[in-house]
Amino acid sequence: MKMGRLMTAVFGAIFKVVVAVAAAFIIYRGAGICYDYGYRIFTEPAMSVGEGRTVSVTITKDMSPIEIGELMLNKGLTRDSKLFTLQYLFSEYREDIKPGTYEVSTAMTAEEIMAVMAPVEQSDEETAQ
Numbered sequence: 263m264k265m266g267r268l269m270t271a272v273f274g275a276i277f278k279v280v281v282a283v284a285a286a287f288i289i290y291r292g293a294g295i296c297y298d299y300g301y302r303i304f305t306e307p308a309m310s311v312g313e314g315r316t317v318s319v320t321i322t323k324d325m326s327p328i329e330i331g332e333l334m335l336n337k338g339l340t341r342d343s344k345l346f347t348l349q350y351l352f353s354e355y356r357e358d359i360k361p362g363t364y365e366v367s368t369a370m371t372a373e374e375i376m377a378v379m380a381p382v383e384q385s386d387e388e389t390a391q
Contacts, residue, residue, distance in 0.1 A: 299345070302342075302345055303345065303348050303349055303352060304349075304352075306340075306341075306345060306349070306371065306372060307371065308367075308368065308369045308370055308371050308374075309338060309339060309340065309341065309368040309369075310368040310369050311369065312369060313367070313369055314367040314368035314369025314370070315338075315367065315368050316365055316366070316367050317337045317338065317339060317365070317366055317367065317368065318363060318364070318365055319333060319334070319337055319339070319363070319364050319366060319379075320362070320363045320364075321333075321359060321360070321361050321362060321363075321364070321379060322361050323361045325361075327347045327350045327351055327356075328343070328347050330346070330347070330350060330359075331343035331344060331345075331346040331347035331350065334346045334372075334375070338368055339366060339368060339370075339372075339375060340372060346372055349372040349373070349376075350372075350376065353372075353373060353376050355373075355376040355377060355379070355380040358380035359376065359379045359380050360379065360380065360381060362379075364378050364379050365378075366378050366379075
């Protein structure tokens with residue numbers, strides 16, 4: 263009877279250690295993946311170097327950020343539509359993107375593409391100068 267309890271206690275302890283090690287590994291890997299993805303939000307390079315190729319994209323008034331990300335992926339302007347969506351949501355241009363057709367390049371970063379899609383409107387004072 264004592265041997266059965268001892269074996270149960272030993273296997274219970276081994277099981278707890280295995281679960282703790284597995285949980286630590288999962289947390290470690292998850293943190294690494296999250297860090298890498300978060301880092302890419304702000305540092306993702308353009309799809310191509312040099313001049314790239316010009317692509318025409320049309321943004322409509324009713325497009326969601328997810329749909330814009332999918333469009334950018336389909337046009338070859340990003341490697342990851344979800345990443346572009348997050349870049350869009352964290353960008354300073356989020357509120358300024360205007361519907362329209364834009365000519366952008368595969369050599370542009372996501373921020374440069376969004377800058378093109380958020381044209382700066384000149385105020386009356388700026389046009390008078």
